[in-house]
Amino acid sequence: MTRKIAVGIVVYHAGVELLRRLELTSADGIEVYVFDNSPDITNVRELAEHHPGIHYFTCGKNLGLGVGISTVCANAHQQGYAALLFFDQDTGYNSKTLSYIENNYVNNIDAYKNFSAIAFKAGGEALVQDVPLLINSGSLYFLDKLKTLNWLDCSYFVDSVDYKLCLDSLNKGYRIGSCGNTPGFDHVTEQADSRYRIAGRTYSMRAYSWSRIKDTVSSNIKLIFSAIKSAQFGxxxxxxxxxAVYCAFQALVRIFNTLGLFKRD
Structure with missing residues (x-):
């Protein structure tokens, strides 16, 4: 173990760019833990067979993010890592991204002892600030804290996996942080969003499938009741x-698409 952090990714129908990033990460000497939710597509498994630094896991079917992230985190922890940097499969990064986050972690280990996770992002200041919520992609997970939380909540499939971790951390007294100005971090280019020009401003929106909307709504309602049950009313x-904002935007984007309103890039 020469590097101080590991990288974790949960994949589903992995594309060429993701395979390139996996190779890049392994070539940089960073161990990669991959959970494959589409094992019938063999490209990730075949890549891992030729790169000892890429650790491949699957349960033979799509079990979602809760199981996937828990698996890569638990295995990295078992193999001696204290921190794992997680990326969505459509988030871009490069060697500078990895070095920046690793150096930030090494230089602030003592300062981060009460954090369960810190989300790194492209915009904003290069200063860690406490936040109430974070998203999975770009988050550096502190594995001893996640183990205490019994990893991520596997009853959540995709949506609200990250927000449930934030609630669990809040209940346990752990801090959640965010740090900006991360070089090479790109959570925009490979997203399937369309751009809408409204009143001189550009908005990125996407009309999700009805099944995805159903999962989002049900997961959020479940999370709201969990928060109320633990007296976290705020x-x-x-x-x-x-x-409410999510539902409003899903309605608006469908109206825009149907009527052809506003210019899209």
Whole structure:
């Protein structure tokens, strides 16, 4: 173990760019832990067979993010890592991204002892600040804290996996952080969003499938009740507002697409 962090990714129908990033990460000497939710497509498994630094896991079917992230984190922890940097499969990064986050971690180990996770992103200041919520992609997970939380909640499939971790951390007294100005971090280019020009401003939106909307709504409602049950009423209110905004945008983007409103890039 020469590097201080590992990288984890959960894949589903992996594309060429993801395979390139996996090779890049392994070539940089960073161990990669991959959970494959589409094992019938063999490209990731075949890549791992030729790269000892890429550790491949699957359960033979799509079990979602909760199981996938828990698996890569638990295995990295078992093999001696204290921190794992997680990326969505459609998040771009490069060697500078990995070095920046690793150096940030090494230089601040003592300062981060009460954090369960810190989300790194492209925009904002290069300063860690406490935040109430974070998303999975770009998050550096501190594995001893996640083990105490019994990893991520595997009853969540895709949506709200990250927000449930935030609630669990809040209940346990762990901090959640965010740090900006991360070089090479790209959570935009490979996203399937369309751009809409409204009142001089550009908005990125996507019309999700009805099954995805159903999962989002049901997961958020479940999370809201979990927050209320643990007397985290401010957290419950925050998720309620986010869910209302999400539903409003899903309605708007369908209206825009149907009527052909506003210029799209």
């Amino acid at each position: 957290f419950a209110l925050r998720i309620t507002k986010l869910l």
